[in-house]
Amino acid sequence: MKKAYRDNEAFIEIKDLTFSYKKSPVILNNVSISFYKSEITAIIGPNGSGKTTLGKLMSGILSSEQGSVFLEGTNIKGITLGNIGKKVGYLFQQPERQLFNPTVKEEIGFAHLFMGEPKDKVDKKVSKIIEELSLQGLENSSPYKISRGERQRVALAAILINEPSFLILDEPTTGLDMIKKDKLSEILKNLQQQNIGMVIISHDKSFIKSNADRTLEVSGGEINEV
Amino acid sequence: MKFDPRTKLIMVFSLSTLAVFVIDIYLLLVVLLISIVVSNYFKENWDFLKRTKKFITLLIGIVLIQSIFSPAGEILLSINNFTILTTGGLAKGIRVILRMLIIIISATIMTGSSPREIIQALIQWKVPYEIAFMVSLSIRFIPILGEEAKDAFTAIQLRGVEIDKLNLTKRIKIYSYMFMPVLSGVIHRAKELSTSLEARAFRAYPDRSSYIKLELARKDYLIMFVSTLFTISILGIYIIMG
Ligand SMILES: Nc1ncnc2c1ncn2[C@@H]1O[C@H](COP(=O)(O)OP(=O)(O)OP(=O)(O)O)[C@@H](O)[C@H]1O
Ligand SMILES: [Mg+2]
Numbered sequence: 201m202k203k204a205y206r207d208n209e210a211f212i213e214i215k216d217l218t219f220s221y222k223k224s225p226v227i228l229n230n231v232s233i234s235f236y237k238s239e240i241t242a243i244i245g246p247n248g249s250g251k252t253t254l255g256k257l258m259s260g261i262l263s264s265e266q267g268s269v270f271l272e273g274t275n276i277k278g279i280t281l282g283n284i285g286k287k288v289g290y291l292f293q294q295p296e297r298q299l300f301n302p303t304v305k306e307e308i309g310f311a312h313l314f315m316g317e318p319k320d321k322v323d324k325k326v327s328k329i330i331e332e333l334s335l336q337g338l339e340n341s342s343p344y345k346i347s348r349g350e351r352q353r354v355a356l357a358a359i360l361i362n363e364p365s366f367l368i369l370d371e372p373t374t375g376l377d378m379i380k381k382d383k384l385s386e387i388l389k390n391l392q393q394q395n396i397g398m399v400i401i402s403h404d405k406s407f408i409k410s411n412a413d414r415t416l417e418v419s420g421g422e423i424n425e426v
Numbered sequence: 427m428k429f430d431p432r433t434k435l436i437m438v439f440s441l442s443t444l445a446v447f448v449i450d451i452y453l454l455l456v457v458l459l460i461s462i463v464v465s466n467y468f469k470e471n472w473d474f475l476k477r478t479k480k481f482i483t484l485l486i487g488i489v490l491i492q493s494i495f496s497p498a499g500e501i502l503l504s505i506n507n508f509t510i511l512t513t514g515g516l517a518k519g520i521r522v523i524l525r526m527l528i529i530i531i532s533a534t535i536m537t538g539s540s541p542r543e544i545i546q547a548l549i550q551w552k553v554p555y556e557i558a559f560m561v562s563l564s565i566r567f568i569p570i571l572g573e574e575a576k577d578a579f580t581a582i583q584l585r586g587v588e589i590d591k592l593n594l595t596k597r598i599k600i601y602s603y604m605f606m607p608v609l610s611g612v613i614h615r616a617k618e619l620s621t622s623l624e625a626r627a628f629r630a631y632p633d634r635s636s637y638i639k640l641e642l643a644r645k646d647y648l649i650m651f652v653s654t655l656f657t658i659s660i661l662g663i664y665i666i667m668g
Contacts, residue, residue, distance in 0.1 A: 259584065261577075261580045261584070280583070280588060280590065281580060281583035281584050282583050282584075282586055282587060282588030282589070282590075282591075283588070284584060285583065285584035285585055285586045286586055288584075289584075290581075290584055292577065292581060294577075296607055296610060296611065296614075297574060297577040297578055297581055297607050297611070298577075298578070298581035298582075298584075298585070298607070299606070299607060300578070300582060300603040300604065300606045300607060301603075301606070310585070310603075311582075311585035311586040311587050312586070314587055314596070314600075315586060315587060315588070344610050358585060359585070362585065362586050
């Protein structure tokens with residue numbers, strides 16, 4: 201594992217955070233941890249330990265009364281989801297929950313068009329991303345009728361068009377074969393070179409080994425460096 | 427005290443029947459009070475109040491719309507000759523709200539029973555098992571659907587859509603986009619469910635035996651009798667008085 205250089209400021213900082221869902225036991229118990237843009241952090245842990253919950257807390261999807269999360273020094277509670285999305289891209293464990301359009305092409309450009317960006321500008325960005333993520337040929341397919349791996353890449357493409365500086369990927373390797381995994385590694389390496397920080401939630405030991413600079417384990421309400 | 431799910435069903439049915447037929451606002455208020463007391467007795471918490479809080483803006487909107495489009499009685503509020511609030515319109519709006527609240531709150535009476543009990547109640551009322559089973563399935567899937575819709579809603583905002591900045595038409599459009607993932611989830615789940623039902627030989631035999639047998643106690647009969655009598659007499663008074 202290579203030791204990455206850390207710029208002194210944390211991109212996402214969690215401070216004394218305690219979280220539980222309604223009427224359920226505590227999932228994260230008074231945890232504090234920082235994430236840096238310069239490295240790829242892997243989050244591992246048994247099923248149900250709270251990895252997805254941690255990811256959702258980091259991106260403001262969930263929030264807690266006890267403790268706080270800071271995004272570039274600002275308390276995340278004060279930032280709208282729309283603005284968080286411009287900095288942090290979040291890939292859901294179930295990518296179909298973040299796909300809204302009848303075709304792949306529309307899906308990728310949709311938010312930008314919706315917010316009133318000119319069509320030719322958006323189209324250009326879309327074709328660039330389609331190429332980057334090797335989605336050529338799928339432009340006019342439905343995001344619901346392509347393979348799971350392809351669907352994941354479409355969801356990723358739709359995130360990347362926002363040019364986020366940080367990505368949170370929840371189990372991005374589920375259901376990918378070896379070749380697709382290598383392809384994903386390549387994409388992630390490429391993104392890291394563009395100075396995009398990353399958190400990868402995953403069970404996939406070999407994938408983590410070849411991609412992550414740092415590994416954290418969530419278990420029993422705690423987060424520990426591995 | 428534990429009551430038979432059928433007793434609860436009868437109560438929900440009585441209360442919501444009243445909600446639909448009663449016109450008098452004071453009487454509606456009484457029915458609402460009864461629903462709150464009964465629902466609170468069966469659930470022993472006030473969670474539903476928190477849930478109804480979210481609807482407040484919607485409710486106020488309903489009052490205004492009712493009032494603007496069906497003005498009646500005296501004018502209470504108008505801007506530049508445009509009537510916004512009238513006594514008649516206000517009364518109509520309040521009636522709609524009271525009805526909605528009664529139906530929502532009385533439905534929470536059922537949440538105290540497990541889905542399995544509700545199926546059994548329906549079966550013992552001679553509802554075909556297939557239909558009872560589907561009813562209970564849909565009850566069970568409501569929270570999951572809610573979670574999916576919530577995820578889709580956050581996901582769409584994380585994509586950079588700033589909902590607060592949108593005008594009304596665009597906002598409505600965004601909600602229609604949200605149906606896509608939710609609907610696809612439902613269809614997907616329905617497909618999987620039907621396969622797994624086939625695989626487990628659902629409906630292989632015409633009759634099913636059941637381990638649980640519900641029996642009505644005296645208190646169940648009493649409550650059923652009282653709620654039915656109450657509902658019928660109020661409706662009777664309404665019909666006789668025109
Ligand atoms: N919306 C919810 N409401 C209540 N409890 C929940 C909810 N979502 C998750 N949980 C519970 O919180 C715990 C942590 O869930 P989480 O999804 O964060 O686990 P995870 O580590 O991501 O698991 P997996 O490896 O299966 O993805 C689990 O016990 C789960 O049952
Ligand atoms: Mg998870």
